[in-house]
Amino acid sequence: MEQYSSRSKEKMFFAFLAGFLYLLAGSIQFVFSLSTMLGLFPVISFENGLIGIFFAPSDLIGSLILVLIGSIFIYGLTELRTGLNEGIAYIYVGILISLLFATVYVLVMAGNWMDSFLLNGPETNGWDLLYDLRPAIYLGILPLCGYLIWRKEFRAMNK
Amino acid sequence: MADNRIRVALTGNPNVGKTTLFNVITGSRQHVGNWPGVTVEKKSGLKIYKGYEIEVIDLPGTYSLTAYSLDEVVARDFIVDEKPDVVVQIVDATNIERNLYLTTQLMELGSKMIIALNMYDLAEERGDKLHVEKMEKILAMPVVRTIASDNVGISELLDTVIAEKQKENHHAREIGYGDEIESRIIEVEKVLSQDKELASRYPLRWLAVRLLDGDENILRKIAGSGIAQEIKSILSSLDIEVYEALMADKRYEIISAMFPQMCERCMTRMTTSDMIDRVMTNKYLGIPIFLALMWGAFELTFSFANPFMTIIEMIFIWLGEMAAVHIHPDWLASLVGEGIIGGVGSVFSFIPNIFILFFLLSMLEDSGYLARAAFIVDRVMYKIGLQGKSFIPMLLGFGCNVPAIMATRSIEDRMDRMATIMVVPFISCGARLPIYILFAGTFFSKNAGTVIFCIYLLGILVAVASAKLLRTTTLKGHPAPFILELPPYRVPTLKNSIRHMWDNGSMYIRKAGTIILGGSVVIWLLAALPWGVEYGSEVSFIGIIGHAIQPLLGPLGFDWKISVSLLFGFVAKEIVVASLGVLYGVGDDHFALTDSLLADPNMYSITALSLMVFSLLYMPCVAVVGIIKKETGSWKWTAFSVAYGLVVAWLLAFVVFQGGKLLY
Ligand SMILES: Nc1nc2c(ncn2[C@@H]2O[C@H](COP(=O)(O)OP(=O)(O)OP(=O)(O)O)[C@@H](O)[C@H]2O)c(=O)[nH]1
Numbered sequence A: 001m002e003q004y005s006s007r008s009k010e011k012m013f014f015a016f017l018a019g020f021l022y023l024l025a026g027s028i029q030f031v032f033s034l035s036t037m038l039g040l041f042p043v044i045s046f047e048n049g050l051i052g053i054f055f056a057p058s059d060l061i062g063s064l065i066l067v068l069i070g071s072i073f074i075y076g077l078t079e080l081r082t083g084l085n086e087g088i089a090y091i092y093v094g095i096l097i098s099l100l101f102a103t104v105y106v107l108v109m110a111g112n113w114m115d116s117f118l119l120n121g122p123e124t125n126g127w128d129l130l131y132d133l134r135p136a137i138y139l140g141i142l143p144l145c146g147y148l149i150w151r152k153e154f155r156a157m158n159k
Numbered sequence B: 001m002a003d004n005r006i007r008v009a010l011t012g013n014p015n016v017g018k019t020t021l022f023n024v025i026t027g028s029r030q031h032v033g034n035w036p037g038v039t040v041e042k043k044s045g046l047k048i049y050k051g052y053e054i055e056v057i058d059l060p061g062t063y064s065l066t067a068y069s070l071d072e073v074v075a076r077d078f079i080v081d082e083k084p085d086v087v088v089q090i091v092d093a094t095n096i097e098r099n100l101y102l103t104t105q106l107m108e109l110g111s112k113m114i115i116a117l118n119m120y121d122l123a124e125e126r127g128d129k130l131h132v133e134k135m136e137k138i139l140a141m142p143v144v145r146t147i148a149s150d151n152v153g154i155s156e157l158l159d160t161v162i163a164e165k166q167k168e169n170h171h172a173r174e175i176g177y178g179d180e181i182e183s184r185i186i187e188v189e190k191v192l193s194q195d196k197e198l199a200s201r202y203p204l205r206w207l208a209v210r211l212l213d214g215d216e217n218i219l220r221k222i223a224g225s226g227i228a229q230e231i232k233s234i235l236s237s238l239d240i241e242v243y244e245a246l247m248a249d250k251r252y253e254i255i256s257a258m259f260p261q262m263c264e265r266c267m268t269r270m271t272t273s274d275m276i277d278r279v280m281t282n283k284y285l286g287i288p289i290f291l292a293l294m295w296g297a298f299e300l301t302f303s304f305a306n307p308f309m310t311i312i313e314m315i316f317i318w319l320g321e322m323a324a325v326h327i328h329p330d331w332l333a334s335l336v337g338e339g340i341i342g343g344v345g346s347v348f349s350f351i352p353n354i355f356i357l358f359f360l361l362s363m364l365e366d367s368g369y370l371a372r373a374a375f376i377v378d379r380v381m382y383k384i385g386l387q388g389k390s391f392i393p394m395l396l397g398f399g400c401n402v403p404a405i406m407a408t409r410s411i412e413d414r415m416d417r418m419a420t421i422m423v424v425p426f427i428s429c430g431a432r433l434p435i436y437i438l439f440a441g442t443f444f445s446k447n448a449g450t451v452i453f454c455i456y457l458l459g460i461l462v463a464v465a466s467a468k469l470l471r472t473t474t475l476k477g478h479p480a481p482f483i484l485e486l487p488p489y490r491v492p493t494l495k496n497s498i499r500h501m502w503d504n505g506s507m508y509i510r511k512a513g514t515i516i517l518g519g520s521v522v523i524w525l526l527a528a529l530p531w532g533v534e535y536g537s538e539v540s541f542i543g544i545i546g547h548a549i550q551p552l553l554g555p556l557g558f559d560w561k562i563s564v565s566l567l568f569g570f571v572a573k574e575i576v577v578a579s580l581g582v583l584y585g586v587g588d589d590h591f592a593l594t595d596s597l598l599a600d601p602n603m604y605s606i607t608a609l610s611l612m613v614f615s616l617l618y619m620p621c622v623a624v625v626g627i628i629k630k631e632t633g634s635w636k637w638t639a640f641s642v643a644y645g646l647v648v649a650w651l652l653a654f655v656v657f658q659g660g661k662l663l664y
């Protein structure tokens, strides 16, 4: 498995970046969804404001999933740092799971759109793109790049 | 002609592809899954090939001929007692060394044997170099390469079966156990040979080896014979445990001598599978990952299916309107509109959800992930006192509880098995999903997916807690340690997932067209009779029944309509939704059932939650009661299971409803 070590710097950077972004997005979303649920900061309307757009606040579980994905990347980072090449597995799984959830949210978005199309006709007033565009979707671009770059290498792990 | 008939038994370790092979040969559709212990019963099928009538028998997987659990006994007894013409051992080409243990035992039986080296694709992909001809020579039996999942090598296998059947003389390789054991074998053999009947049924050397191996089942088989006493006295003079260990050692020794000649580069190494497992079964991340994936599945089941549901609902509403306008007389219009379209239609509209959920579960199962889930949960379960193996039947229970309860046959320990049978009904099956989707969708809109996920989770928790309770009270005992061989990760195939989805989904449709249709008509009749009452009013039969049982369920927040629907839900859980559809008269006022429910002043989110909890936990359906009776063989346990489910359901729904009322 020596061939990986030369490229592990790249992966460490990737793991750090992805881990950081997911953890950040996840924890912000978590705090805001919790406070919205408990009605802590009623002055700021998260549903409509800037934060509402980026961190659709009513999604508590979604925020936990972001935190989970972030933790997988960070876990992989720590293993890579101590020289354990198995850390790559964490990055691989992290990429896999983040892409899975990006797909889940895209499909949910598609479902909501179709449903409101059926009920309200082409104007689709009931549907709000910004509400459905969850962080898991746009953050997913990063792991997607990672997947495309290392695709061959991951497949080669079989051999 | 007797000569044209060939009986072929498929045997092998668990999860090597026996059922997949069986399905491609016979064109059947037995359940295939990426974990050990899927098949628990023998299944036979027929194949006409080149003028031969080949009867193929699929057997449960087994690691050795020393049978421990019920399913292993099935596999062993078939090969030993029924003497198929040819035994085909399916060997996982990526795991030959481990599979050879069974081979060494089968060889001793002396029947005609063929090895199907299955999953050849995976071995090649890994870069293993397998020497098939060498293997044939060493084992003295034909070896055929197959890829069952891609229908490769099947005709070669069948040709070999026919050739083997026609072979006159047949020579099987024997395993030498070393002088000391060999002399014992001869001694026992001599005694055995006095019983002519026994000698004609079994190879004596094999019997002797099994007896010295401490095989209790064989001891039982010869118990009726006149020489049983003599055998027992020989055995009791020996330290059988030492012999058992020595013989196993010898087999392993032989295998490790043979194996390197058959395969180069087949050493064990860290594979992708192992690497992924480090993450998936990580002490801290394992359970969160499991929960996250399940949540994703339910979120999709709900949200993505929504538009399809809307379409089906629209069609049925339109049909109901048509019925109301065009059908005369009025009572017939009501039967068709409210009874049939209302009842069956409300169940039909959940078909997209059912299909999507089963598609996703099948992907998770096929990828090998669900078996990991069992492993992760096992760590928790073991502390709780239930064997992790119990989790596999529970996973099957998400589809339907009936096969899940049958799957408990793979659990060796009787106490474990009983406890598992008792708790499987708490696992939410597909038939309960419509109830959650209806009520969660109506009262929790955006959060419906999460609510449904929580209900499923509650089912697992109640199951696990009940198991703990049972294992510390009536079904005391230590759980047997659990060794689950983790299947490798595989990219799930679309074909398999779609087939799985179709099998489960079509069952649901078939039920909708039969039991649910019948149930809807019965409920309509009860709602329309006695003649002349207002439809579905309190003076109709159904109103009378509803009011009679409503006091029991009132504390849970249920009115008479819901109470009576739950009562009929005993037949099948979908009927709860169907009868609500009938009673809320979907066809009549052109409203979807969801609108009627929202309009009902007695229904609000707490009631909906309480109803979902109750539906989750009370007795699933008559079919499950039947299978519990059959598998436990006891009316007492069956009655206990029903009563226990009702009590738990009532208590938890009570807590949810009363607690919720206090909070709001
Ligand atoms: N890649 C590959 N996968 C296979 C092949 N044959 C079977 N499988 C897969 O292996 C898994 C196990 O197949 P089953 O047929 O259920 O195995 P089984 O031996 O009947 O298992 P038990 O009934 O549990 O003993 C499934 O996921 C199949 O799709 C093969 O030749 N190649």
Ligand SMILES: [Mg+2]
Residues within 6 Å of the ligand: B018, B019, B020, B031, B032, B038, B039, B059, B060, B061
């Ligand atoms: Mg099978």
